[in-house]
Amino acid sequence: MKQLLLAAAAFALSVGTAVAQDATYDWSGAYIGAQVGYGWSDSYVWLRDYGADLQYFPVEPDGALGGLYAGYNHQLANKAVLGAEIDIAASDINADATLLYDLAGVVVPNNVATAKLKWSGALRGRVGYAFDRILPYATAGIVFGRYEVIPDYASTPPLPGEKTHVGWTIGAGVEYALAENLTTRMDYRYSDLGSATYAIPGFPNNDTHVDLKTHDIRLGIAVKF
Numbered sequence: 001m002k003q004l005l006l007a008a009a010a011f012a013l014s015v016g017t018a019v020a021q022d023a024t025y026d027w028s029g030a031y032i033g034a035q036v037g038y039g040w041s042d043s044y045v046w047l048r049d050y051g052a053d054l055q056y057f058p059v060e061p062d063g064a065l066g067g068l069y070a071g072y073n074h075q076l077a078n079k080a081v082l083g084a085e086i087d088i089a090a091s092d093i094n095a096d097a098t099l100l101y102d103l104a105g106v107v108v109p110n111n112v113a114t115a116k117l118k119w120s121g122a123l124r125g126r127v128g129y130a131f132d133r134i135l136p137y138a139t140a141g142i143v144f145g146r147y148e149v150i151p152d153y154a155s156t157p158p159l160p161g162e163k164t165h166v167g168w169t170i171g172a173g174v175e176y177a178l179a180e181n182l183t184t185r186m187d188y189r190y191s192d193l194g195s196a197t198y199a200i201p202g203f204p205n206n207d208t209h210v211d212l213k214t215h216d217i218r219l220g221i222a223v224k225f
Contacts, residue, residue: 025133025177027081032070033222039093046209057113059098065091083126093117110154120145133177143169143191165193185220
């Protein structure tokens with residue numbers, strides 16, 4: 001009898017282990033995480049005359065970023081995963097002094113500009129498909145960021161200015177469940193943060209017009225609830 005009970009217990013344990021191994025991971029639930037990454041940008045700082053492009057600084061800020069993200073996923077019966085997420089990141093994405101060029105691509109001497117993306121954030125939707133603990137996904141939404149630009153024209157002192165840009169973002173990534181309540185990810189994002197315009201004191205017919213487009217790669221780790 002004792003041997004029969006031990007055999008039954010061993011069988012029950014083996015069945016339970018097999019069921020646990022066959023069970024698929026469920027991505028549904030809320031989560032909060034931390035992220036680090038690297039970003040690079042394309043940005044043109046235009047000197048305009050009566051709204052027409054005259055000369056430009058081709059600034060290209062790049063550097064590190066880091067921050068937090070949080071969201072919620074819902075996994076459907078067909079293994080599709082729908083979610084919403086918000087993130088915020090401080091950054092050291094900046095550009096050294098850049099020369100001014102005319103429309104023919106010739107340097108205009110004695111003019112420089114610097115730029116820095118101080119922080120950025122986004123509110124996005126996510127769509128993915130669960131391969132058990134692996135979740136590839138696409139994401140898109142609204143992006144915003146605080147961008148500082150300092151043009152130093154030959155005929156003016158440095159003109160520091162910064163505004164919060166708002167635009168759109170799109171990207172893709174893959175997430176992996178390390179444990180039931182711990183996930184890690186890597187993703188890429190492209191963001192178009194639109195443009196902003198700054199007046200030039202003493203030159204009412206001129207202004208500085210700035211646009212900003214960014215790329216970034218991020219690594220994250222999150223706790224799932």
